[in-house]
Every structure is written in C-alpha cells, then in structure tokens.
Amino acid sequence: MERVWKWFAIRGRSVNSIAYSFHRITGIVLLIYLILHLGFLTSLRFGESLYTAFISTTVKPETLPLDSLLFLATFYHAFNGFRVVLNEFGLFYEVRRALIYLMTLLTLIFWIYSTYLMYTYVVR
Amino acid sequence: MEVTLKILRFDPLKDKKPRFQEYVVEVYEYTRVLEALIWVRENLDPSLSFRYSCRMAQCGSCGMLIDEVPRLACKTLIKDLGRDEVTIKPLPKYRVIKDLVVEMDDFFEKHRSVKPYLIRKNREEQEKPKKFYVQLPHELQRYLNYGYCIVCGLCSSSCPNFDSSWEYLGPQALSQAYRYIVDSRDEGFEERYEVLNSNSGVWRCHFASECSENCPKGVEPAQAIQMLRRMILSFSFKKKLSLFSEKIHRLSKQ
Numbered sequence: 001m002e003r004v005w006k007w008f009a010i011r012g013r014s015v016n017s018i019a020y021s022f023h024r025i026t027g028i029v030l031l032i033y034l035i036l037h038l039g040f041l042t043s044l045r046f047g048e049s050l051y052t053a054f055i056s057t058t059v060k061p062e063t064l065p066l067d068s069l070l071f072l073a074t075f076y077h078a079f080n081g082f083r084v085v086l087n088e089f090g091l092f093y094e095v096r097r098a099l100i101y102l103m104t105l106l107t108l109i110f111w112i113y114s115t116y117l118m119y120t121y122v123v124r
Numbered sequence: 125m126e127v128t129l130k131i132l133r134f135d136p137l138k139d140k141k142p143r144f145q146e147y148v149v150e151v152y153e154y155t156r157v158l159e160a161l162i163w164v165r166e167n168l169d170p171s172l173s174f175r176y177s178c179r180m181a182q183c184g185s186c187g188m189l190i191d192e193v194p195r196l197a198c199k200t201l202i203k204d205l206g207r208d209e210v211t212i213k214p215l216p217k218y219r220v221i222k223d224l225v226v227e228m229d230d231f232f233e234k235h236r237s238v239k240p241y242l243i244r245k246n247r248e249e250q251e252k253p254k255k256f257y258v259q260l261p262h263e264l265q266r267y268l269n270y271g272y273c274i275v276c277g278l279c280s281s282s283c284p285n286f287d288s289s290w291e292y293l294g295p296q297a298l299s300q301a302y303r304y305i306v307d308s309r310d311e312g313f314e315e316r317y318e319v320l321n322s323n324s325g326v327w328r329c330h331f332a333s334e335c336s337e338n339c340p341k342g343v344e345p346a347q348a349i350q351m352l353r354r355m356i357l358s359f360s361f362k363k364k365l366s367l368f369s370e371k372i373h374r375l376s377k378q
Binding site: 006007011012013014016017019020021084087088089090093096 | 189191192193284287330331332333334337338344346347350351353354
C-alpha cells in the first residue's frame with residue numbers, strides 16, 4: 001500500500017513523474033468506469049426495468065459534473081498516452097517537458113469544450 | 125549562516141525503526157552537503173555513517189536523498205537548496221545498512237548482467253587484441269554522453285518503476301548496455317539481447333524519465349532505454365522474418 005501512495009507524492013518529483021502518476025490514476029479511473037459501464041450493460045440480461053433503474057440513478061443533471069470529470073480523465077489519459085508513445089519511439093525526447101505542457105493544454109481545451117457542449121445539451 | 129541538518133538515522137543494532145536527528149551547522153556560500161556531514165561527524169557525532177570518497181562527483185559514492193531529491197552530497201551546495209533546514213535520507217529503493225549507507229549489491233549485479241564491457245565475436249581477439257581499434261569522432265559521439273555514468277545509483281533510486289518491480293534492471297544498467305552496443309568496437313548486441321528483451325529489461329520502463337532528470341552527470345538513461353527498444357524491435361523483427369523465410373523455403377522444397 002505504501003508503494004501505491006508514492007504515486008501521489010509530489011515533493012522532489014519532476015513534472016515527468018507527476019505526468020506518469022496522473023497517467024496511472026486516470027487509467028484506474030477509466031478502468032473503474034469501464035467495469036461499471038459493462039455492469040450496466042449486463043443488467044439488460046436481467047430485464048429492462050433493472051437497466052432503467054440503474055440508468056436513472058446516474059444519467060441526470062446532478063451527475064453531470066462526474067461525467068465532466070470522466071471526460072477530463074479520458075482526455076488526459078489519451079493525450080498523455082500519445083505523448084508517451086511518441087517519446088517511447090525516441091521522438092521529441094529533447095522537448096519532452098514542453099510536450100507535457102502542450103498535451104496538458106490540449107487536455108484542458110478539449111475538456112472545457114466538451115463540458116460546455118454537455119451542459120448546453122442538458123440545458124436545452 | 126546556520127543550517128539545521130535533519131538526518132534520518134538507523135542503526136540495525138540499536139534502533140527498531142529509522143529516526144530523525146538534527147544537527148546545527150555553520151555554513152558558508154560554497155559549503156556542500158558532504159562538507160557539512162563531515163563537519164558533523166568530526167565535531168558533533170562520530171557515530172554518523174555515510175559513504176564518500178573523491179569529493180568531486182567522480183566516484184559516485186555519496187548519493188543520498190537530499191530534500192526528497194536523489195543527489196550527490198559532494199555536488200550539492202547548501203545555499204542552492206534555499207532552506208535553513210535540510211532533510212537528508214538514505215537513497216530510496218535500497219536496503220539501509222546504517223544511517224545514510226545503503227546496500228548496492230543488487231544494483232551492481234544488475235550492472236554486471238548487461239556485460240558492460242567491449243565484446244568481440246572472436247573470443248581469441250577479445251582476450252589478446254592484436255591491433256588498435258580506430259574510432260572516428262562521430263563514432264565516439266554516439267556513446268560519449270552515456271560513458272559519463274559514474275554508477276552512483278541516483279537514476280535507479282529515483283525510478284518509480286522500482287516501486288512495482290524489484291526485478292527491473294533499471295536505467296543505469298540499461299543505459300550502460302546501450303553505451304556499449306552503440307560503440308563501434310563492440311559486437312555484443314546479440315549476447316546482451318536476451319537480458320535486455322527479458323521481463324526485467326527495457327519493456328519495464330514506462331517513461332517517467334525521472335532518471336534523466338536526476339542524473340548528476342547529464343547522462344540520459346531514459347533516452348538510451350527508448351533507443352534500445354527500437355534496436356530490439358528491429359532485431360526481433362529481422363530475426364522473425366528470417367525464420368519465416370527459412371520455413372517458407374523448407375516448405376517449398378518438400
């Protein structure tokens with residue numbers, strides 16, 4: 001357990017390690033989401049009413065911030081993953097730090113735009 | 125200026141668990157952490173244990189965790205830390221023998237496992253070379269930066285992958301493998317291939333690149349590992365392709 005806590009340690013770490021820690025954390029978040037998602041879909045086998053009951057607890061305006069956070073985790077994991085792939089092919093190694101900032105910026109832009117769209121459609 | 129050194133101490137004969145001990149030291153503009161530690165041992169507490177040898181960032185003995193960052197004590201100016209309390213701990217990921225002294229047997233064993241020396245295919249030539257191996261400046265440049273490694277262990281102690289896998293060879297051993305593989309005088313890639321391509325080899329790296337950030341000599345182990353991956357992928361692909369073409373050739377003869 002002590003080793004898992006080290007993922008959250010920030011002091012003495014460079015921005016590269018922090019990006020690495022966030023990548024792991026967002027990966028776990030996405031895994032949990034995927035399990036829940038598959039669980040919801042599996043509930044269809046036990047009847048429509050059970051599925052509807054599940055969906056009605058999660059798909060509503062009050063849970064929209066959670067959806068927004070899920071998008072944040074997804075965008076971060078995707079963009080940072082792309083950066084890691086580039087670096088692991090030996091590309092852009094010299095500008096690895098700048099690449100982290102660029103990917104984080106892209107994450108924030110995509111996240112803010114997707115949240116804006118989400119709220120726009122729900123309000124409508 | 126007075127600075128408090130907060131040192132994590134542990135004596136396996138006396139202590140059940142590590143404890144912090146504080147020492148107040150008078151420091152000047154160019155006082156390094158190692159000098160402050162030597163002063164403490166000579167004037168305040170002779171029982172304080174730490175390793176050092178050259179005092180000029182050449183031997184790699186005085187690696188320790190200074191203010192949560194792995195650094196060489198002989199290279200770290202106290203004024204650069206910008207604090208009047210400096211925390212000093214033994215290097216993480218290694219077993220503590222006493223105070224700031226850690227056991228590095230496993231680290232050196234991993235270093236040895238990648239055969240960090242020039243290998244020639246001709247064994248006789250390896251043992252009794254008959255000529256000089258001429259090397260051009262651009263051939264030297266390919267590995268020069270990796271040759272600056274002083275085997276201090278800071279890169280491996282800062283690598284987060286060791287938190288989940290002790291078997292991992294680590295950035296130091298892998299960067300040294302790369303240093304010899306790209307040396308124009310070396311012919312040992314195939315000999316090192318198995319260990320580099322194993323479960324504890326290059327594929328364990330997840331590119332946190334903390335090793336490159338903390339290297340006191342500017343070696344880039346993270347880059348070396350990624351270049352090794354490329355080489356291994358290319359070699360494995362060629363190997364599989366030749367096996368496949370051999371198989372096709374055999375089948376066509378039947």
